[in-house]
Amino acid sequence: MANPLAAYRELGDALRKGTEFKSDSVWKALKALAADSLAYTASCKRKNLISQIKGKGYFAFEKGTRLSRPINEALFVPDTQVVERFFDCIRENAFTALTADELTKACYTVAISFCAAVDLQKSGDQKTPGTFFEYLIGHLFARRIGVNPVKQLEVLNLDMKAKLPTDFIFDLGPKKAKFHVPVKTSTRERVVQVWAHQRVLDGVYGVGRFLGVLVCLSETKMDRASLEVIEICLPDQWQVYQLFIGQLKRIYYLDLPIRYIELNQVFPKIHVLPFGNFFLEANDLAS
Amino acid sequence: MANPLAAYRELGDALRKGTEFKSDSVWKALKALAADSLAYTASCKRKNLISQIKGKGYFAFEKGTRLSRPINEALFVPDTQVVERFFDCIRENAFTALTADELTKACYTVAISFCAAVDLQKSGDQKTPGTFFEYLIGHLFARRIGVNPVKQLEVLNLDMKAKLPTDFIFDLGPKKAKFHVPVKTSTRERVVQVWAHQRVLDGVYGVGRFLGVLVCLSETKMDRASLEVIEICLPDQWQVYQLFIGQLKRIYYLDLPIRYIELNQVFPKIHVLPFGNFFLEANDLAS
Numbered sequence: 001m002a003n004p005l006a007a008y009r010e011l012g013d014a015l016r017k018g019t020e021f022k023s024d025s026v027w028k029a030l031k032a033l034a035a036d037s038l039a040y041t042a043s044c045k046r047k048n049l050i051s052q053i054k055g056k057g058y059f060a061f062e063k064g065t066r067l068s069r070p071i072n073e074a075l076f077v078p079d080t081q082v083v084e085r086f087f088d089c090i091r092e093n094a095f096t097a098l099t100a101d102e103l104t105k106a107c108y109t110v111a112i113s114f115c116a117a118v119d120l121q122k123s124g125d126q127k128t129p130g131t132f133f134e135y136l137i138g139h140l141f142a143r144r145i146g147v148n149p150v151k152q153l154e155v156l157n158l159d160m161k162a163k164l165p166t167d168f169i170f171d172l173g174p175k176k177a178k179f180h181v182p183v184k185t186s187t188r189e190r191v192v193q194v195w196a197h198q199r200v201l202d203g204v205y206g207v208g209r210f211l212g213v214l215v216c217l218s219e220t221k222m223d224r225a226s227l228e229v230i231e232i233c234l235p236d237q238w239q240v241y242q243l244f245i246g247q248l249k250r251i252y253y254l255d256l257p258i259r260y261i262e263l264n265q266v267f268p269k270i271h272v273l274p275f276g277n278f279f280l281e282a283n284d285l286a287s
Numbered sequence: 288m289a290n291p292l293a294a295y296r297e298l299g300d301a302l303r304k305g306t307e308f309k310s311d312s313v314w315k316a317l318k319a320l321a322a323d324s325l326a327y328t329a330s331c332k333r334k335n336l337i338s339q340i341k342g343k344g345y346f347a348f349e350k351g352t353r354l355s356r357p358i359n360e361a362l363f364v365p366d367t368q369v370v371e372r373f374f375d376c377i378r379e380n381a382f383t384a385l386t387a388d389e390l391t392k393a394c395y396t397v398a399i400s401f402c403a404a405v406d407l408q409k410s411g412d413q414k415t416p417g418t419f420f421e422y423l424i425g426h427l428f429a430r431r432i433g434v435n436p437v438k439q440l441e442v443l444n445l446d447m448k449a450k451l452p453t454d455f456i457f458d459l460g461p462k463k464a465k466f467h468v469p470v471k472t473s474t475r476e477r478v479v480q481v482w483a484h485q486r487v488l489d490g491v492y493g494v495g496r497f498l499g500v501l502v503c504l505s506e507t508k509m510d511r512a513s514l515e516v517i518e519i520c521l522p523d524q525w526q527v528y529q530l531f532i533g534q535l536k537r538i539y540y541l542d543l544p545i546r547y548i549e550l551n552q553v554f555p556k557i558h559v560l561p562f563g564n565f566f567l568e569a570n571d572l573a574s
Contacts, residue, residue: 162523196483196532203531236449244490245483245532 002039004117007032008132015135021149022142024091030110030139031087033132037113038078044068044120050228053258058220058229061116066123068116070220070229072255075108082106090143095279104276108254111136111217115185130185137183137215138168144282145170149181153201166197169210177286180210185217188232191241198246211285212248215275218255233259242270249285252278289326291404294319295419302422308436309429311378317397317426318374320419324400325365331355331407337515340545345507345516348403353410355403357507357516359542362395369393377430382566391563395541398423398504402472417472424470424502425455431569432457436468440488453484456497464573467497472504475519478528485533498572499535502562505542520546529557536572539565 011029019025044061049070051058058070077083086106089095095103115129122128142148149168167182180201182194191214198212219231238260242248252275253260263270278285298316306312331348336357338345345357364370373393376382382390402416409415429435436455454469467488469481478501485499506518525547529535539562540547550557565572 162527164524164527190477190480192480192483193477196479196486196528199483199486200527200531204527237451240449240451240487240491241483244487 002036002043004033004036004040004114005121005128007036008114008128011135012131020142021135021138022146026135026139027087027091027143030136031084033114034083034087034110035080037110037117038080038083040117040120041068041113042078044116047227049222050226052228052230053220055258058222060222060227061120063120066120067222067224068119069112070218070222071112071116072108072218072220075105075255076112077105077109078113083109086110090140093143093146095144098276098279100274100276100280102276103279104254104274107136107140107275108217111254115217126185133185133217134167134183137181141168141170141179141181141215141278144279145172145179145286147172164197164200164204166201172286178210179286180212181215182212183215186219186232187214187216188219189234191234191238192245195241195245195248198248202246212246212250213278213285214248214251215278216251216253218253219257220255231257231259233257235259235263238263238270239268243268250278289323289330291320291323291327291401292408292415294323295401295415298422299418307429308422308425309433313422313426314374314378314430317423318371320401321370321374321397322367324397324404325367325370327404327407328355328400329365331403334514336509337513339515339517340507342545345509347509347514348407350407353407354509354511355406356399357505357509358399358403359395359505359507362392362542363399364392364396365400370396373397377427380430380433382431385563385566387561387563387567389563390566391541391561394423394427394562395504398541402504413472420472420504421454421470424468428455428457428466428468428502428565431566432459432466432573434459451484451487451491453488459573465497466573467499468502469499470502473506473519474501474503475506476521478521478525479532482528482532482535485535489533499533499537500565500572501535501538502565503538503540505540506544507542518544518546520544522546522550525550525557526555530555537565 041061044063046059047062049058049060057073060070061068083106089097111133114132118125118128138149147170149170152163152165153169170179194214201210220229221232222229251272254275256274260272263272328348331350333346334349336345336347344360347357348355370393376384398420401419405412405415425436434457436457439450439452440456457466481501488497506520507516508519509516538559541562543561547559550559
């Protein structure tokens with residue numbers, strides 16, 4: 001039987017031993033992991049959830065008494081050919097072969113099926129899905145822009161020396177863009193950390209040196225008793241952070257929350273887009 | 288038998304219904320709660336812990352298979368007369384009758400005995416100790432400076448209107464100091480939120496209008512298997528936050544971590560002091 005968790009542990013070991021995020025071996029491991037996750041979830045029953053989010057339907061996978069996190073019906077495409085085509089695009093760096101929507105859906109399917117498999121096998125484990133999501137986004141980002149990430153930066157000036165632990169930093173090299181890429185399965189009230197770290201980078205290295213790009217999975221929350229699904233969004237607070245702490249260049253979601261779409265249209269604008277768009281606009285972001 | 292949790296719930300109900308933080312009825316409730324917590328913990332066995340912190344000894348209360356959080360031997364003074372004298376000082380706002388050290392110890396004893404009682408009655412409940420600690424510090428701060436706190440601020444400018452949820456804000460009135468007072472039982476990696484909120488207040492209202500004062504209980508961590516106690520401290524990161532995000536006026540601890548003491552002596556200085564000092568220097572902070 002397919003066991004995505006064993007494949008996940010192997011991938012983690014390889015990355016800790018220094019295997020490069022953008023390497024073919026990580027690509028291969030993620031592809032196998034995606035196939036395992038799809039096979040595993042395909043063997044589980046589905047349970048319809050009551051979506052309180054306008055225009056979105058959700059279900060969960062079920063195994064015994066366990067229930068997975070909510071899965072967006074329209075974005076989940078458990079078709080092995082679709083997922084294989086997505087991985088082919090990644091290998092060849094030929095993303096224009098797919099539309100932004102197709103890229104978002106394939107990536108959502110890979111991410112959420114692994115997370116669901118973990119939900120069904122281990123109660124209350126948030127760390128494994130979060131770490132897997134970092135591996136996946138780290139690989140895709142590295143592959144797309146052609147450089148490997150680092151996970152901490154030296155904050156050096158004058159007599160001071162400190163290490164700032166960050167999420168991913170991708171450095172395109174001298175006189176080129178550097179990306180600050182926090183990766184979260186969901187943000188909730190912890191999101192202010194992202195803007196605060198951006199502020200530190202702006203302060204230490206100068207405003208505009210690091211482009212802040214937050215990548216998230218979703219903001220859904222399910223009530224286990226009523227099976228209702230809602231999205232937890234704080235658009236007003238995001239605007240305050242964007243105005244007064246730092247400016248993020250992009251916020252990408254695999255399952256973009258409805259209430260954040262509006263932030264693209266009102267001043268001060270925050271660009272919150274489906275993650276598929278990243279693959280198509282990455283060159284423009286850095287230029 | 289003394290039941291501090293019942294007294295805690297009553298106090299929470301009263302505060303939610305609008306009872307003022309600085310009121311005599313909150314004072315009375317906290318005093319009763321402190322007496323209940325002391326009586327409860329006095330009935331529990333003590334278990335020695337292995338302190339890995341130089342110059343500090345710790346024990347835990349024990350009940351059946353449950354173990355409380357670590358308790359600093361030198362700061363814990365379970366003497367009802369000492370605690371009553373502390374509450375008398377609060378009622379009369381006569382803090383100079385006690386030394387900073389006596390104030391810190393009495394306050395530590397009240398806080399940690401309630402937290403320990405919760406640890407022994409409810410597994411994994413972090414919310415109740417955290418909320419109680421907010422009530423306690425909120426009352427003491429309000430009593431000392433003579434104004435009640437608010438818990439959110441309107442962020443108003445031009446066409447924008449948003450509410451910023453904060454920890455306590457104490458406003459001494461027009462042309463006087465305003466305090467921004469986050470209260471945490473421990474901080475760990477979430478501490479950057481405190482500086483980020485300070486930054487937003489500085490940005491919206493101008494630098495220097497809000498004095499940031501963080502109040503914490505301790506930073507101890509106990510390994511349940513080995514019974515070893517350590518302190519988790521991030522002094523380098525605090526310096527980076529203080530330089531690049533915002534400037535906190537004070538950080539007070541009831542059980543001040545050893546590695547933060549040094550921050551008072553090196554540039555850029557961060558003033559990290561025992562909480563007892565607050566009562567004696569509060570007038571100077573605001574002037």
